[in-house]
Amino acid sequence: MLEMERVNCYYGEVHILKDVSLSLRPGEILGLFGRNGAGKTTTLRTLMGFVKPTSGSIKFDGQELTTLRPHDIPKLGIGYVPQGRGLFTFCTVEENLRIGLLLRRSGNETLDWVLDLFPVLKERLRQQAGTLSGGEQQMLAFARALCSAPRLLLMDEPGEGLMPTLVKQLLETISTLKARHVGVLLVEQKIDAALKVADRVALMENGSIRHQATPAELASTPEILFKYVGVRR
Ligand SMILES: Nc1ncnc2c1ncn2[C@@H]1O[C@H](COP(=O)(O)OP(=O)(O)OP(=O)(O)O)[C@@H](O)[C@H]1O
Ligand SMILES: [Mg+2]
Known part of the structure; x- marks a missing residue:
């Protein structure tokens, strides 16, 4: 349902997203992890049309989003829960x-x-x-x-500032969206909790996607999570 291909964007002169490619199927939960400043929020803002890419394409059910105005994007069925709630x-x-x-x-x-x-x-x-x-x-x-x-939901650190039981509850609610075939792009720093619900994970560093894997694959290669998010499991 979502195909983001080789997207580049800048804040002023600074190159922020570098050839970012991501895809998502209906009912799939994709975790997007990375250190502070890696470019996670910028990725979501670009999908919502708030940041215009200088190159690359973003297709939602075949429709190009990069040429749309930001207020038209939610109407297509893309929901956004911004960092800091909005x-x-x-x-x-x-x-x-x-x-x-x-x-x-x-x-x-x-x-x-x-x-x-x-x-x-x-x-x-x-x-x-x-x-x-x-x-x-x-x-x-x-x-x-x-x-x-929404048919696609972009969530930027929904677990921020919540007690662990609430984080768990919230992520369980995200899982129930699968039954409605909602795709979820989940940015979260609470890695352990997010790994329990994610189908796939993309690891971001310095504006690039460096690695994609399933939670099971990451469990067998703990050094990868440590490298990109500093978490030892
Ligand atoms: N409006 C802006 N103008 C200039 N630079 C910006 C702007 N917004 C973000 N940046 C820079 O872009 C980079 C990526 O920021 P972004 O907010 O996407 O990171 P993030 O991965 O969401 O980090 P965090 O985990 O801290 O939320 C950072 O270096 C940040 O300082
Ligand atoms: Mg952020």
Whole structure:
């Protein structure tokens, strides 16, 4: 469903993404790991059209994304949970979710499905988003992205600042999206937790994808994870 081929991009004069190629199938979870500054967020921002590549192509179900304007990309069914959540903090929980619904004209049945996944939010529909706890805000950002009924979901460190049981819960929720054939590109620093749900992993360093493998392959070659993310398992 997603084919990113030899994408290059720059911030000013600085070459950030270097020949990045990635692909994703429906229902697949691809983990994108790398050290701070490796280019993970830039990869997601490029997919969302916020950063324009200087070369390369990005195809979603055969349609070229690099020529589209950023506000047209979510309408195709690509959801984005940005690092740092990007909520409308002065709106209520419900208003944030309804903005998600509007994107793809999803109906109340989508909202009901999402609220069943996040019962905590159901109890707080009228609360101002900015007053939610950090973990609740993280869930709201995820829930809002799901309200647009995405077919591809880009998640930038959804586990950031969450306690381990919540990270586990959140990743389990990501796994349930498989049944709906949603593809997920998951950037996460909580490597151990993310490896439990990822089907494949791409390791990024200095703006390039250096290695791709399954979690099982990485388990048998621990030196690779150590090299790219400094994790010993
Ligand atoms: N708007 C910008 N202008 C200039 N340089 C930028 C900009 N945004 C990011 N960069 C640089 O691009 C590089 C890649 O940043 P990016 O945010 O993609 O990294 P990351 O892998 O997401 O890191 P982290 O794990 O810390 O979130 C970094 O060196 C960063 O300083
Ligand atoms: Mg980042």
